[in-house]
Amino acid sequence: MTDFLQFWLQHSPIFSILIPTFTAFILVLLGNPGFGSLSHDWRQPWRRGISYLSATLGLVTAISYLIQVSSGQIIIYNLSEWAAPFGIILVLDQLSALMLVLTYSLALPLLWFSSKKWDERGRYFHTMVHFLLMGLCGAFLTGDLFNLFVFFEILLLASYVLLLHGQGKARFQLGIHYVTINLLASALFLIGLGMIYGSVGSLNMTDVARLIPLLDADAHKIAVAGGLLLFVVFGIKAAMLPVGFWLPKTYAVATTPVAALFTIMTKVGVYAILRVNGTVFDDALSHKILQDWLLPIGLITSLYGVIGAIGAERLRRFVGFMVLSSIGTILIAISMLNTQAWSAALYYLVHSTLIAAAFYLLCGWITSQRGAFKDHFNIAPQMKQHKVLAITYFMIALMMAGLPPFSGFLGKVFILQATANMAHQGWIIGIILLVSLLSIIAFTRVGFILFWRATKPEDDAQTEAYYEYQALPAIAPPRNDRVIYFLLTGLVLYVVFANPIQQYMLNTAQQIQHNAAYEALILKKxxxxxxxxxxxxxxxxxxxxxxxxxxxxxxxxxxxxxxxxxxxxxxxxxxxxxxxxxxxxxxxxxxxxxxxxxxxxx
Known part of the structure; x- marks a missing residue:
């Protein structure tokens, strides 16, 4: 047992990448039927079992990481035993552990939900999910800028396939747009890396942070320009304006579990902005540019998202615009460049990811009970589970709009508290409060159409409408409601334990701003x-x-x-x-x- 623990501690960070990697390859080798339905394939229970086991092991591993680093420890793993900056390293700190726990806390229940028919709509669903998890875990753990690009590409390749899961013309059309945008972002990513490497001579994050202030004027400007290109790339991934118009339509056409899982995808971009532009480019010029640009971008994104939600004509696009607005709120907090604001951003990031996933799952539930009306904002017959659906919608609306006593409210309060002594305090407070007010209006409009103005179901057995209504399901799709309740319960506990959680977030923000600690551990002397x-x-x-x-x-x-x-x-x-x-x-x-x-x- 002692040898096992020693082995675990020595190689700990890489297990979170290896688990989904080997799972994906095992699922590929398991194969798929050439013809016929997956529901009759003898391998389907095996796929689900392997997928559950891997995701459970991944969650347990992520929680163990969180426990390991909760005291402030930073764990370094040198691949091939070459130290930085000559070798590629993995860095397990409080921020990466937090993101890993969030990823698996979302992935495990969604895999369980998907295993009721959703995973039968296309081959290699579980395989692609685990390749996506591999890319996410690698992006959160890597300490190398080029390795960040590599893991970005892995998760994007998996997301291309998952977006088309279930097929359909709309998915294919928007899938082409999604692929094109991300290929452009990848090209910009490589150009930015080239500019940084050509001027700095290193792509290790800690080494770049150390060397940036030491460059001569010309090399420094080139490196900062490369950093700004990366900022644009991360902004595309995070869906901030003006490069985030793709999100509402793209996520709206994805299948229900895929759309819910994709809520963590935008947070990879937010994470990269915080990790790279916030801490690696730790010099006065980079911070000034980031603050001058990120604050107005965050304000505009937050406001545009909620205005788009008010004008949305479908429930899934409504959710997409609300996700866009929440991203803007996080960017506002990051732009303040202080420890308290960053801790508030991290608290709100977890809330916004889980509540958006729950909302996409609710979209699937509502769509299943509206028949031909689907998720369009048209007056339709009353849903068979209208009471429980209305209560669930009301809970999600309160949380997402940021009303007390829920986590969205606490997250915004933490952000507002961090504005003390800020130059643009009035603008930040005003926009955040205005967005909250407009969110309430937007949710009220949607609830009014879906529930209050719903008509009585047809009771004349001689009409076709009667039989169409009777054919609609009287209960939620399998496991749909239970996963929503699980996520909402988690968000309630997130409020109950807000004090220790926010203390962890504060310690995390302090840790990632302390570049000297990373330098002492990572770079050799x-x-x-x-x-x-x-x-x-x-x-x-x-x-x-x-x-x-x-x-x-x-x-x-x-x-x-x-x-x-x-x-x-x-x-x-x-x-x-x-x-x-x-x-x-x-x-x-x-x-x-x-x-x-x-x-x-x-």
Whole structure:
């Protein structure tokens, strides 16, 4: 047991990525029927069982991470035992643990709900969900900017397939738009990374944060411009204006469980803005640009979202616009660039994700009981479960509009408290209160159409309308109502335990703003306590290991500081390299030399 615990602690961060990865590959190897329905395929129970087990294990792992880092510990995992900035690392801190718990807390009940017919509408549903979870977990854990791009692409590829799940013309048309927008964002992402790497010489987040203030004027401007390109990319992912018009229509055509699961997707963009633009680009110019642009963008996005909701003609698009408005509220808090505001943003982020997922599930329930009227805002016969649906809708409306005593209200109160001594305090308070008022109006309008103005069902057995109404289900779709109640119960508990949760959020905000702590843990130093890093950037330098031949490496003496001792003694470090290391160590002992990487021989 001691050996197992030691192994777990040593390799802990990567398990959250490996679990969905291996699950997805197992589900692919399990195969699918070439013809016929999935409901009659003997492998379908196996797919569901494997998917449940993996998601449960993922949630348990995420909770264990949360417990591990709750005291403020930061856990670093060096892939291939090469330290940063030369190797790719995973960073498990309070923010990444929080996002992992949120992801699996949403994914597990939605997988359980999807396993009642929804997963039979298209092949490889469970496979794609776990590839999506792999991308999400990797994005939340990586400490490398290029690795962030890689995991973004993985989750996006899975989301393309999931968006088309269930087929249909509308899904295909909007799926093309969704793919096109994200391909453009990916191209901008690569351009931004190139600008940062060309000027800084590193893509490790901690190393970039350390080096940005040390650059000369021209290189600094190029790096900041690259950071702004990443900001645009993350803004597209987060669906902030003016690059977020795609969200309401796109999410409206997705199947019910997919739309609910996609509520975490926009939060990846918000997370990246907070992690990269808020902390990696930790210099006065970057912060000034971020504050000057992000605050008005957040205000406009929040206001536009609720105005769009008032004018929406379908319930699913209504939810999409409300999601857009909540994203704006989070961005407002991030733009304040202070610890209290960031903790409030994190609290509201969790609330907005869970309540939006519950609302999309409610859309599926309502649509199933309105027949041909679906989710359009037209006067229709009274739904068979109109009382329980009205109560559920009322609860969701109170939470999403930000009325007391629910989590949406607390989240907005925390944000308003953080505006003290802010230059634009009046604008922030005014817009947030106005959005709350307009949200109440929007929810009242929808509730009035769906419930108050609903007509009496046809009772004449001689009419076709009577038989159409009788054919509608008298109960919620399987597991639909129970998953909604589960999410709403979680949000009620979120309020009950608001004090310790908000303290965790505050500690998280303080931790991610403390770049020196990450630098001390992640970056290696030589015997003179100087950070070993690639600065100035030398494009000719290539670390030579087993396959590099017998070229002279003037930086061989730095290798023992940046790789694991076991790797140093293994076969991948050649005898020729070992002799160079020993020789340079002897020379350094006699006369200490510069510890920065020396230019390679031309």
């Amino acid at each position: 030589d015997r003179a306590a100087n950070v070993i890093s690639v600065q100035p950037y030398d494009p000719l330098y290539l670390p030579e290991t087993k396959y590099g031949g017998e070229a002279i490496d003037t930086n061989a003496h730095l290798i023992p500081y940046v790789i694991d001792p076991n790797t140093l003694e293994g076969e991948h470090i050649s005898d020729y390299k070992q002799r160079q290391i020993q020789q340079q160590n002897r020379e350094e002992a006699q006369q200490p030399s510069d510890t920065q990487l020396k230019p390679a021989e031309p």
